[in-house]
Amino acid sequence: MASSPGKQPAQPELESIVRGNRRSDLVMAGIGMIVLLVAMALLAAVFIDLAVKGWPRLINPDFYINFPSRHPEQAGILSAAVGTTLVMLVTALVAIPLGVAAGVYLEEYAARSWITDVIEINVSNLAGVPSIIYGLLALGLFVHAFGLGETILTAGLVLALLILPVIIVATREAIRSIPLELREAAYGLGADKWQTVRLYVLPAARPGILTGAIVGLARAIGEAAPVITIGALTFIAFLPPPPVQAQPPFINFEWLSSPFTVMPIQLFNWVSRPQAEFHINAAATGVVLMVMTLGMNGLAIYIRYRLRRDAR
């Protein structure tokens, strides 16, 4: 049955159109699936390879509570894990408030002008600057000019700079995705700009912002280059002073100015040893790092899911 022009095509023709659509859907889905599987398989291969190599150390509790040592079978990641945790703490406390504030400013407050355009382009470009450049900047600025030394504070600050663009961009995108109707509803009630942003826009944008922050931190946790550049030690057999103490004022900030190492540096250090036993330690450290990174990404997904659901 041929259809005459202007008329609805006959039933068999419609069916063949639907079949054709379904076929191209299947092809696209297939290609997507293959690409995804390849990526997942590569990741899994790396992970399994490291896990198998590092297994003897991974199952040994000493590995987690020992300092590094000249004897590979006694060496552990304690100082590196503590260093990473404290550096990440500084990074998060600096980068998240700054990044969110900058994103809110650029999206809600800044007047459109060539200056904001330049800032915008620069922020996006900063996300692509090699991390070692940030290390050089920090070496000149924080270590020497500000005299902060080769400390946890410096490392936290440089990693905060590194992920600032990620958080700014994520914040802006999250804010931009808030529908206009929601803003008009808030302004329509007489809310001023700050009330609108604080009470309605930011809470609605929280899933996107948190995801950006965690993805940024997950990147920072694996960075070695900028931390090496500022002069982190590669062999640390002591812990920074604890941030809490028994005597008033109960918290202290000496840990900020303590020397430190972080996990990627520890890993790098062990990989570059000639003895094969150290390579086992390196593999095990790699597994721990990957678990931490994947765990943080998982957390980001979970938070996003929870907040989205609560918002319904």
Place this chain on the structure above:
Amino acid sequence: MQTLNAMHSKKPDKIPMKNINETVYVTSGADAAAAASNTLRADVKSLSFWYGENRALSSVSMPVWDRKITALIGPSGCGKSTLLRSFNRMHDLYPGNRYDGEIRLYPEDRNLIEMDPGLVRLRVGMVFQKPNPFPKSIFENVAAGLRVRGIHRRAVLDERVEKSLKDAALWNEVKDRMHDSAYSLSGGQQQRLCIARALAPQPDLLLLDEPTSALDPIATAKIEDLLTGLRQSVTVIIVTHNMQQAARISDLTGYMHMGELIEYGDTGELFTNPREKRTSDYITGRFG
């Protein structure tokens, strides 16, 4: 000039009938008598509006009577929403928009176009075409306008939220689920929630932009009932595409065409005895 002054006095003897900017102001004798006991809530005077270069309102003049429902009708794109959104300065949220003329707000007789937009919006509530509740609980949605005004006392919030929900004819449906998400409500319930939210801060003027266009007839009837019920306490301006709706619920109707207010006055008069050919063409469905 006498009529303009009459429009400004709080108790005009009768609704002015004089032509201003060629708008035809219709009124019946009975209505003029009714209006005599009324006061002005707002008065639009030669208001023009531009979206950038694009002129959307041409010298609109229109008194808004206190505690009456005023309907704005007209074909799509004629400027109904533009006029409505001028009353709460919504246009000020976007760059490039420009007003000319005045909207005098009573009783203090100030030009709201020159007031602080935030101050204006604190007094003029708005309900939008698409229900737009916040992603928060039912209670917090209704309390939102109160919180914006710095009211956080639980007892006050509870009382005002309950009263607004009752006024919006939603209380019985939500009283046992005040802390559920507003998104768990149906579209019609969400729109009544938005009306309750707008009512809670007790605005002087309530603007509604096609509030029922996304709703089924039953939900629409509920909202029409609640609006006619509000008539004693609130001044309402409503934009609608539905002429039966305008005829059913409004006291006064304005017919707009291409950014101009063609005819304005008593709803019964305007629908049964329009003075302008364009108005009668529109309401009899010959056009628009």
